[in-house]
Amino acid sequence: MDRITFNIFFYKCTSVVIFVKNFLYFFRFFFIIKQILKNKITYVKSLEINKSYINSGNTFSKLLLLQRWLENNSQKLDGSIMVVQNEKDIQSYLKISLFLGIKMSKLNNISELVDLIYNKIGNYIVSTDFFEIQIPNTNHLEKKFIITLKKGQNIAPEEISKQLNDFGYKHSEHNTKGSFKVNGDILSITNSTGEVEFKISFWGNTIEEILLIEESSNNTKNLETVSIGKRETIHNFQVTDTFHLDLKNKLHSENIFHILDSLDFSGYFDEFNTDLNNYIQFNSLTHIQNKEAQINLGINDLYLEKIEDLKHILEENGISKKTIYTKSIGAIKNFIEYNNLQSIEIIETKLNNLKSFRSATEIVICDDNISRIFVKKRIKRNLSKSLDLLLQIKPGDFIVHVDHGIGVFKQILEKELPVQNGQIIKKEYIELEYKNNDKLFVPITEVSRVNKYVGSENPKLTGLSTKEWEKKLSKAKGDIESIAGELLEVFAKRKLQKGYSFTSYPTEEARFSNSFEYTYTDDQFNIIREINEDMESSQPMDRLVSGDVGFGKTEIAFHAMYKAMINNKQAALISPLIVLAYEHYEKAKERFALFPFNIGVITRFEKPAIVKNTLEKLKNGKIDLIIGTHRLLSEDIEFKNLGILVIDEEHKFGVKDKEKIKKFKGNIDMLSLSATPIPRSLNMALNGIKSMSMLTTPPIGRMPIETLVSKFDDNIIAEAGKREFERGGQLFFIHNRVGTIETMRDTLGKIFKNKKIIIAHGQLPGDTLEKRILSFKRKEYDILLSTTVIENGIDFPNVNTIIINDAYNFGISQIHQLRGRVGRSDKQGHCYLLFNKDKIKDDAAKRLKTIVDYSHLGAGFELAIKDLEIRGGGDLLGIKQSGQSSEIGVNLFLEMLENKIEELKRTGLDTNSKNSVERNISRINTTIDLNISAFIPDYFFSSELDKINFYREIESLETGEDLENIITDFKEINSDIPSETNNFFTLLELKLIASQYKIKHIKKVGINYQIDFDTEISLDELKLFLKLDSEVKLEVTTIHRLRSKVKNFGTDYDFMKYVLDIMKGTMKKRKVKLKR
Secondary structure, three states: OOOOOOOEEEOOHHHOOOOOHHHHHHHHHHHHHHHHOOOOOOOOOOOOOOOOEEOOOOHHHHHHHHHHHOHHHOOOOOOEEEEEOOHHHHHHHHHHHHHHOOOOEEOOEHHHHHHHHOOOOOEEEEEHHHHHEOOOOHHHHHHHOEEEEEOOOEOOHHHHHHHHHHOOOEEOOOOOOOEEEEEOOEEEEEOOOOOEEEEEEEEOOEEEEEEEEEOOOOOEEEEOEEEEEOOOEHHHOOEOOOOOHHHHHHHHHOOOOOOOOOOOOOOOHHHHHHHHHOOOOOOOOOOOOOOOOEEOOOOEEOOOOOHHHHHHHHOOOOOOEEEEEEOOHHHHHHHHHHOOOOOOEEEEOOOOOOOOEEOOOEEEEOHHHHHHHHOOOOOOOOHHHHHHHHOOOOOOOEEEEOOOEEEEEEEEEEEEEEOHHHOEEEEEEEEEEOHHHOEEEEEHHHHHHEEEOOOOOOOOOOOOOOOHHHHHHHHHHHHHHHHHHHHHHHHHHHHHOOOOOOOOOHHHHHHHHHOOOOOOOHHHHHHHHHHHHHHHOOOOOEEEEEEOOOOOHHHHHHHHHHHHHHOOOEEEEEOOOHHHHHHHHHHHHHHOOOOOOOEEEEOOOOOHHHHHHHHHHHHHOOOOEEEEOHHHHOOOOOOOOEEEEEEEOHHHOOHHHHHHHHOOOOOOEEEEEEOOOOHHHHHHHHOOOOEEEEEOOOOOOOOOOEEEEEEOOHHHHHHHHHHHHHOOOEEEEEOOOHHHHHHHHHHHHHHOOOOOEEEEOOOOOHHHHHHHHHHHHOOOOOEEEEOHHHOOOOOOOOEEEEEEOOHHHOOHHHHHHHHOOOOOOOOOOEEEEEEOOOOOOHHHHHHHHHHHHOOOOOOHHHHHHHHHHHHOOHHHHOOHHHHHHHHHOHHHHHHHHHHHHHHHHHHHOOOOOHHHHHHHOOOOOOEEEOOOOEOOOHHHOOOHHHHHHHHHHHHOOOOHHHHHHHHHHHHHHOOOOOHHHHHHHHHHHHHHHHHHOOEEEEEEEOOEEEEEEOOOOOHHHHHHHHHOOOOOOOEEEEOOEEEEEHHHOOOHHHHHHHHHHHHHOOOOOOOOOOOO
16 A cells, blocks of 8 residues: 555644735645645655745736646645634635645545545545544444445345435435435445445345446546445534544554644644654744745736727737636637637636736636626526426426416327338427326427416316317406506506616726625626616616525625716615614625725614714715615605615515605616515516516525424424534524513523523614624524524524424515525525424415425525415416416416517507517417427436426527527537437527517428418518528418428428528528519
């Protein structure tokens, strides 16, 4: 065995020379990483960098310079554990290790420790707290926490599966983290990090082969033995004063550790240090001399606004090194090849927060600029279609087919169809079941006409052989006519309002964006762009941003307020809670620290003298940004020049406050933020009265919150608290009855002896409530026993467990908001929903089940829609005439309503707007019936659910550009695309373009191909189409029909391509004369 298989590094920040604040972080990491990249370390030389250090440029420029300084030592090493000072250091190093291409994970559970010690795989990082935990000795570990499997061992796969299940591994057909599956005589186990798969082959009950497969590279390695550790969190073990020495001896006996850097051990490290000194020589690091010397490399941030800027800077002479770091490597390569640019290095990276920079001799361009230039346009859909796509269809669900009514989704199936000459083609269909068990097979290319049903609980299935569906649609159209007329009047008033057109200042706005600590997600980037467009238009903005808790709504609001302030306008942010207002105030001061704006805060509990001074400054324009509660709605509030009002959680304000908010809706811009939009807000957005944007991309590192429903049980509460307290965390306990909250404190006091509990509820005086919450946030208490007063926005980074008592009394959005108070960093959050009754009402049970089912990241908007499913959907429309919505389903009703409103807008309001007409024109649904095998094989998808949702997504697209982007992404991700899949994409393209030409059917009838147009097509439109048929293969049979002989084409595919080329205008035009 080699001398060193992996290295343990102890690192303490005090042992490294202290640099300037913004430089220390990166230098500490790289000095340690320099050593971790060496395969064998025996001695560390003194360190000098010409007695100087770098103090200019952004952090990424420093990172690159230091990386080059360490290039000679950049040899990767698998199987390592890095020990750092605290959790913050762990997260910092994980991010930069990603950039360096080192796979590293935080060591969380026994299975990972077993991988490290026994299987010699994985790079892990821990803080010094790790060595306080009493990990079992190796004998106990191997008996109770490890399954050891060896070649030649006689053991049944079923027995291993049972042990794996007991060890916390889940059976899954996909290679998810901590899962296993059995496929014939092969048992596959994916480890806890998801980076390695063990494939164990059997001959009968004898293990014949053990393969280790790296998921990222597919590299394989034959093993004689493998150890599988229990998926139990290490932090579940007791904290102790010593780290088990026999585990340390195991490390040493396997020659798998080496310690770097001097470290002053104290307390529980004393004994460990003594033992280690028997084996390890410690080496001191020499501090850098002359720390005060500085050099300025002239490094500056780089901002590019358009493609021409990028081309110009890459063509600059005198630049010795030009490098591009990007995720969009395909777009950049095409750009460079097309423009014949030379001597440019392209590096593909997955890191998100890289910033471009330049110096006199070097240019480095990153995705902060590339995403701005090459970002794919956001797919524009009406909101009812977006809503429908969020509701995933699975077998057994009620669905609505636009033409055939309400049925049940059964499955996707593939059919083999015989055609001429004995050939067989394959097509995919959706099987739907209707009344009397009638079956309908819908071609997969028509899946966009199938929506999930949202309405009454048990709808009646439609009969396929009756006229009942036509009657229901007719009644719904009558309701829609009436509703659309009412809404049109509201829309007309909005169109007449004139607001302030904010000026765009690209350089200043880029400076603000670049000062953000993180990189914007694609959703944030697109929403900021939408808000900029709103603010620069002449109409007042009225936009709702819906995003899950912690997904970045506040940063979007800050960006909008910044735009107002650089236009010499004031900005205001109003919050429903005092504590939340102060939280926004503190965040705003931090976010705008680099910019010359004055920020104020005002609530009902400020001292009169302070309030008077704030009001005077606000009136005179000396405060640029004011943050407060509904105190900002008082009559004595005067602004000098208010430009934008941001409303956080608007639905939390009372009726009177909402009326006061309306007084602002004159000519100022309004931006509302919400985690779970209420039906009224959805209604306004769906009907075009309010613009809406959705944040669906989670922050990097965020984990879904584990949610559990249980009857009230002291043991469960005790176990939940024990885990949280053992990791040094705090606990939320929600009890929403002020009258019995003291009794609940007594109950919790008995469960958690020696833990400090503090109570918070809305009936406390405001300053008392604020002080209590802040004292809990400062970790002066262990448990916050609270009503829903902590529901909105307040950030408690040290709390990762919440227990909600009598959860059946809460609404879906309330529970989701409360659940969002935990798990807001990279730590696993836990939510317990407790009930006391033996039996709870059906709708309450459904709400709790829904909350558990929708625990994934970004579920807020989906939960709002699921709430509609449970309650029937009537609240969404908010008007009496919506009774027919449950008859045909809310989704279809909304889609029909949107189409009607857009029609009325064109005819009644905006007849002169060409863009409006083109954008809102109703599409014809083109059906294509040709003998062509067209489908996407199952192996491209992880499940049937994934497959149906991909089909629904791609077939809902409305522009060729969106379709092209989706197809490009699909082909970049997947290699070896079969001809049937390429045929499918071609069919979709034909269907999309044909609908714009008002073509209803393209089909094969006997010896002819036939193209049927909609009855609304004009003679001029038909002539325009025929002009593109340069080879004159199409002939007119009626004003609405063209045909061509089958013998004119080799195959149906040839005909399809011919028609597509005609419509894309790639053929020469011919002269056409038609008699009227």
